[in-house]
Amino acid sequence: LEGSGAVYAENQALRWIADLVGMPTGAGGVFTPGGTIGNLSALVTARHTARASAKPGDRPYRVAATAGAHSSIASACDVMDAQFVGVPADDAWRLTGENLRAVLEENGPESFFAVVASCGTTNFGVIDDLASVAEVCREYGIWFHVDGAYGLPGRLDDRVAPLYEGLELADSVIVDPHKWLGAAV
Numbered sequence: 655l656e657g658s659g660a661v662y663a664e665n666q667a668l669r670w671i672a673d674l675v676g677m678p679t680g681a682g683g684v685f686t687p688g689g690t691i692g693n694l695s696a697l698v699t700a701r702h703t704a705r706a707s708a709k710p711g712d713r714p715y716r717v718a719a720t721a722g723a724h725s726s727i728a729s730a731c732d733v734m735d736a737q738f739v740g741v742p743a744d745d746a747w748r749l750t751g752e753n754l755r756a757v758l759e760e761n762g763p764e765s766f767f768a769v770v771a772s773c774g775t776t777n778f779g780v781i782d783d784l785a786s787v788a789e790v791c792r793e794y795g796i797w798f799h800v801d802g803a804y805g806l807p808g809r810l811d812d813r814v815a816p817l818y819e820g821l822e823l824a825d826s827v828i829v830d831p832h833k834w835l836g837a838a839v
Contacts, residue, residue, distance in 0.1 A: 671829060674809060675802075676822025689803030690726040692828035697730045697768055699826065700797035704767035707795075714767035718757055720749045720782070722775050724801055736767070747778060751786030763794040771798070773821065774805010781805060785820030792823070800824040804833055 668683040686692045697717060704714040715736050719727050720743045731738040741757045744750050749771050758766060769791050771782040784800065791798035800806075800821060806829040809818045821827070 667831075671831075675806070675824070675827050677824075677827070686828075689724065689801065689828055689830050690729065692803065692830075693724070693726045693770070693799070693801055694730040694733065696799045696826035696828060697727075697734060697736070697770075700768035700799060701734065701736065703797060709764070712764050714765055716761065716766045717768045717770060718754060718766055719770040720747070720772070722747055722749075722778070722780055723770055723772055724776060724803065727770050727801065739766070743780075744783075747775075747780045749782035749787055751783060751788075751790040754787055754790045758790070758794060758796075763796065766794070766796050768797040768799050771800050771824075772805075773800050773802035773818065773827075774808055776804045779805055781808075781814075781817045783820075784818065784823070788820045788823035791825075797825045798823060800827045803828050803830040807831075807833070 664685060672681045672683060684695070686695060701714065708714055716739050717727065717731050717736055718739045718741050720741050722743060728738045739757060739761060741749055742753050744753065754769060769787060771784055771787045773781055773784070788798050806827065808814050809821065
């Protein structure tokens with residue numbers, strides 16, 4: 655495809671993904687070379703947004719996620735000179751709102767600019783408790799990013815779709831269509 659045809663195709667694909675996730679009609683996106691750059695882009699956006707609305711004297715510099723989050727999250731924090739703060743997982747290895755709230759309160763919620771939940775971890779396929787995490791992020795006004803690079807297409811399977819409840823509340827989401835969706839790269 656050339657010119658506007660390629661742009662049209664990209665916009666159609668992005669709209670389909672946004673609809674799959676439950677994003678609003680005006681939501682947009684961009685293709686990146688992979689999930690690592692997608693996560694970095696989302697976290698840079700989250701930090702910019704948080705700093706633009708921070709109270710005078712506050713400078714959010716932390717990101718919260720579990721140790722099960724993809725290594726690209728810690729790498730993005732290193733590149734951004736941000737601090738990765740681990741949240742203990744529950745017995746099913748998931749990030750939960752309850753555990754997140756405890757970490758935010760212990761470290762000062764105003765110091766966080768993003769929380770990253772996983773939507774199908776690479777090693778074990780863990781889907782974090784997205785709904786409870788989204789609730790806590792909304793309560794504290796912290797950006798809610800979902801790394802769905804590996805497992806987000808599972809949302810299409812009615813048997814496991816309930817595990818993705820809360821995905822539509824994310825501020826940003828990534829997916830790698832070349833994994834489960836079989837799209838060539």
